[in-house]
Amino acid sequence: MQIGKPKVPYLAYSASDRLCTYQFNNNLPGGVDTFIARTKHMKEKGIPAEDLIGYARSLKESDTIWQNGKYFGFSYLPDKEIIQARRKISQLFEGGSTLNPMLFHSLSKMEKELVTSIGQLLNAPKGFGGHFTSGGTESIILAVKAAKEHFKKRSLDERMQVIISDTAHPAFQKACELLAVDPVICETEEGYQMNLEVLKSSITNYTGLIVASAPNYPFGIIDPIESISNLADQHNIPLHVDACLGGMIIPFIEEITGAELRFDFRCHGVTSISVDLHKYGYCPKGSSLILYRNHDYGSGQYFVTEAWRGGVYGSVRITGTSGGQTLAGAWATVNLLGKGGYRKMTEELISAYHYTLSRIENSKDLQLISDPRLPIISFKSDNVNALLLGDQLEKQGWYVERMAQPDRLHIILAKNNISKLPELFDAISGIIDLEKSDSKAYYRNIRILKYLFKLLPHTRLELLLKKFASKNRNENKRWIYGLNGPLVSTKKKKIVLKYLLKNMNALDH
Numbered sequence: 240m241q242i243g244k245p246k247v248p249y250l251a252y253s254a255s256d257r258l259c260t261y262q263f264n265n266n267l268p269g270g271v272d273t274f275i276a277r278t279k280h281m282k283e284k285g286i287p288a289e290d291l292i293g294y295a296r297s298l299k300e301s302d303t304i305w306q307n308g309k310y311f312g313f314s315y316l317p318d319k320e321i322i323q324a325r326r327k328i329s330q331l332f333e334g335g336s337t338l339n340p341m342l343f344h345s346l347s348k349m350e351k352e353l354v355t356s357i358g359q360l361l362n363a364p365k366g367f368g369g370h371f372t373s374g375g376t377e378s379i380i381l382a383v384k385a386a387k388e389h390f391k392k393r394s395l396d397e398r399m400q401v402i403i404s405d406t407a408h409p410a411f412q413k414a415c416e417l418l419a420v421d422p423v424i425c426e427t428e429e430g431y432q433m434n435l436e437v438l439k440s441s442i443t444n445y446t447g448l449i450v451a452s453a454p455n456y457p458f459g460i461i462d463p464i465e466s467i468s469n470l471a472d473q474h475n476i477p478l479h480v481d482a483c484l485g486g487m488i489i490p491f492i493e494e495i496t497g498a499e500l501r502f503d504f505r506c507h508g509v510t511s512i513s514v515d516l517h518k519y520g521y522c523p524k525g526s527s528l529i530l531y532r533n534h535d536y537g538s539g540q541y542f543v544t545e546a547w548r549g550g551v552y553g554s555v556r557i558t559g560t561s562g563g564q565t566l567a568g569a570w571a572t573v574n575l576l577g578k579g580g581y582r583k584m585t586e587e588l589i590s591a592y593h594y595t596l597s598r599i600e601n602s603k604d605l606q607l608i609s610d611p612r613l614p615i616i617s618f619k620s621d622n623v624n625a626l627l628l629g630d631q632l633e634k635q636g637w638y639v640e641r642m643a644q645p646d647r648l649h650i651i652l653a654k655n656n657i658s659k660l661p662e663l664f665d666a667i668s669g670i671i672d673l674e675k676s677d678s679k680a681y682y683r684n685i686r687i688l689k690y691l692f693k694l695l696p697h698t699r700l701e702l703l704l705k706k707f708a709s710k711n712r713n714e715n716k717r718w719i720y721g722l723n724g725p726l727v728s729t730k731k732k733k734i735v736l737k738y739l740l741k742n743m744n745a746l747d748h
């Protein structure tokens with residue numbers, strides 16, 4: 240079967256190939272073409288297990304291999320023994336649902352134990368509460384819902400505003416859209432931290448929630464949470480700390496290094512914290528926690544209705560039925576590792592972090608973007624465009640996230656990738672050396688062009704140079720987070736991206 244032509248004209252380079260592969264490439268090894276016909280539409284007779292397992296394996300071959308240590312984002316794997324043991328435990332809870340705590344006492348107990356353990360790790364005071372959720376986004380949506388319920392009780396105003404900075408995760412904007420509240424986005428100051436002056440001037444009678452990050456995803460920088468907390472306290476406004484990324488690592492960094500990174504319930508104004516277990520908690524994907532200083536305030540995330548011919552309905556999360564395995568897998572991971580396990584992994588990460596900083600600082604070609612204190616590190620090169628560098632790395636089998644504003648590479652160190660760091664930085668140096676000689680020729684051409692076009696009107700010259708640059712370089716691309724592909728620059732990015740998502744998810748009837 241042939242690989243189809245790209246339907247999406249806005250994607251460039253390898254990403255379009257990958258998306259096309261994703262959508263159209265059924266040309267899988269092992270003669271599985273015949274399978275497509277058998278699984279595309281449900282048949283009368285089921286497929287024998289062995290056959291289907293074989294087919295599933297071959298389907299998987301078209302996936303990215305992210306477990307090989309060459310992925311510096313989104314992959315957090317504990318040791319094999321932990322994975323094997325947690326699988327055995329999570330299998331026991333297959334079929335159970337967290338929607339029915341009275342039927343599945345076990346799941347309810349596990350959830351409470353996880354909330355208690357991690358709440359204590361984050362210095363939650365007596366009376367705290369929280370829930371297990373499917374990920375950071377769900378935790379964040381629930382935190383905004385709880386704040387909205389609180390706001391409704393206190394204020395006659397119809398609309399609520401949530402103050403976030405431009406580095407806060409887009410999940411907050413999603414939450415605002417879903418819950419019909421208004422995001423007020425503050426520009427961060429130099430150093431990519433929330434700007435306190437801008438925050439102060441953004442507070443109004445409509446402010447129902449302030450958001451800070453520990454750390455933000457794009458730069459790995461922790462906002463000045465203690466000062467934000469004091470401000471929130473003064474104004475009596477709830478403060479949510481998004482510790483999805485840092486919640487399971489900062490406490491251990493503080494313990495090991497003695498650094499005080501006060502980001503959690505030690506700051507009195509902090510009302511709620513989201514913490515992802517599927518990141519530095521090394522738990523199965525689909526596990527996060529939302530924690531509240533006060534259980535009563537947190538119950539604002541619940542949904543109940545009587546207006547239903549099935550009886551009354553109540554649910555504590557966004558999801559209704561949700562499987563018990565992930566919760567059990569997360570509970571198992573946290574308990575198998577214990578504080579000692581997390582501490583040991585964090586120690587390894589701290590030395591990998593220093594190694595990474597030294598490779599960047601000792602390189603003539605690389606520059607740190609900010610002053611990272613966590614193993615989430617952004618850097619660029621003055622000599623080679625970062626997106627181009629990322630593309631070249633990808634061709635060599637590395638995955639390093641590309642980010643915009645400013646263009647840069649972004650690496651997240653984790654237990655499962657740090658052994659490959661020396662190799663990664665050697666690969667980066669090799670590519671930069673090659674690019675530098677290529678770009679000499681490129682900039683020479685630009686100089687010639689400039690000279691040749693001296694006689695043309697200025698605007699025409701700009702246009703031609705732009706065209707030349709965009710054809711040859713990567714400077715006019717914007718990286719799409721999550722989709723892992725660049726979007727060709729256009730003023731209508733939102734429309735194009737929605738179109739792209741619609742296209743990618745269209746069924747191939």
Ligand SMILES: Cc1ncc(COP(=O)(O)O)c(C=O)c1O
Binds near residue numbers: 481527
């Ligand atoms: C700081 C931060 N908040 C929220 C999220 C959203 O988490 P999820 O993708 O699990 O929904 C992320 C994900 O990377 C994150 O880094």
